[in-house]
Amino acid sequence: xxxxxxxxxxxxxxxxxxxxxxxxxxxxxxxxxxxxxxxxxxxxxxxxxxxxxxxxxxxxxxxxxxxxxxxxxxxxxxxxxxxxxxxxxxxxxxxxxxxxxxxxxxxxxxxx
Amino acid sequence: xxxxxxxxxxxxxxxxxxxxxxxxxxxxxxxxxxxxxxxxxxxxxxxxxxxxxxxxxxxxxxxxxxxxxxxxxxxxxxxxxxxxxxxxxxxxxxxxxxxxxxxxxxxxxxxx
Numbered sequence: 001x002x003x004x005x006x007x008x009x010x011x012x013x014x015x016x017x018x019x020x021x022x023x024x025x026x027x028x029x030x031x032x033x034x035x036x037x038x039x040x041x042x043x044x045x046x047x048x049x050x051x052x053x054x055x056x057x058x059x060x061x062x063x064x065x066x067x068x069x070x071x072x073x074x075x076x077x078x079x080x081x082x083x084x085x086x087x088x089x090x091x092x093x094x095x096x097x098x099x100x101x102x103x104x105x106x107x108x109x110x111x112x
Numbered sequence: 113x114x115x116x117x118x119x120x121x122x123x124x125x126x127x128x129x130x131x132x133x134x135x136x137x138x139x140x141x142x143x144x145x146x147x148x149x150x151x152x153x154x155x156x157x158x159x160x161x162x163x164x165x166x167x168x169x170x171x172x173x174x175x176x177x178x179x180x181x182x183x184x185x186x187x188x189x190x191x192x193x194x195x196x197x198x199x200x201x202x203x204x205x206x207x208x209x210x211x212x213x214x215x216x217x218x219x220x221x222x223x224x
Contacts, residue, residue: 001171009152032211043202043215044155089154095211099145099170104154 002027004092006103013080014111021106023090024072032095033073035064036102038087047088048075051095080110115139118203118216125193126224133188133219135203144186145204145213146170146178148197155202161186162210193223 003026013019025033034049050057050064050073057064061080066073073092077084087107093100116137125131135144146158147170157170159178167178175197179187190197203216 006154034212036213043217045215046212049211095209098210099157099160099168100213101157101171102147102155104152 002030002092002101004090004101004103006090006106008106009104010107010109012109012111015080015082017080019077019080019084019108019110021075021088021090021108022072023074023092023103024070025092025101026071027092028068028071030092030094032091032093032100033064033066034091034100035062035075036089036091038089038105040086044089077108080108082110082112084108085110116203116205116214116216118201118219120219121217122220124222124224127194129193131190131193131221133201133203133221135186135188135216137184137203137205137214137216139205139207139214140183141205141214142183142208143206143210144180145206146176146186146188147202147204148172148199149202149218150199158188158201190221193221195223197221198223 006023031052036044037047038044061078063076087105090103091100119134145160147155161180177189201219204213206213
């Protein structure tokens with residue numbers, strides 16, 4: 001089955017700086033890669049996802065890049081704000097057909 | 113997101129007791145999932161169901177069982193609870209395309 005590894009486990013940045021979280025996956029057949037944000041005491045919520053037919057996707061201050069050859073993908077948050085502080089989970093799988101496997105999470109702290 | 117609800121929200125139980133966690137959704141989704149969340153281990157899939165007659169084991173199904181009573185209801189049972197099942201449990205749903213998952217608010221279970 002799919003194995004998704006996520007790094008770093010914790011990340012502290014100054015407000016206004018950029019944050020990058022990286023994930024690798026093992027199954028070359030995987031074609032769907034979501035990112036979920038979980039604020040303290042809340043449920044995970046999808047913030048962005050990418051499918052393997054594109055290499056990059058942006059939504060305001062967040063972007064995701066995908067390198068299918070190397071089997072890794074990354075979440076980029078620019079101009080970080082205190083409300084970006086949360087745990088972020090990456091996932092990988094065969095979207096639409098199978099389950100998604102999640103990484104172990106990254107706790108992002110944005111220091112004002 | 114009140115469309116996915118879980119009961120109870122918190123539960124403390126003793127080793128050896130049987131316990132059931134319930135999940136209901138009003139989103140009309142076919143697919144439902146049970147995850148457990150542990151610090152440093154991320155979201156791990158216990159069981160998933162793609163429709164009422166389809167139940168599948170996830171990566172950590174030992175010690176758990178599920179029942180899909182209807183399209184809208186998916187229950188998780190611990191037949192004989194043990195302390196290492198202490199965790200935060202999330203139910204999630206997705207539509208038949210299987211992309212975005214909508215999580216419930218979580219059930220915090222403590223086994224003493």
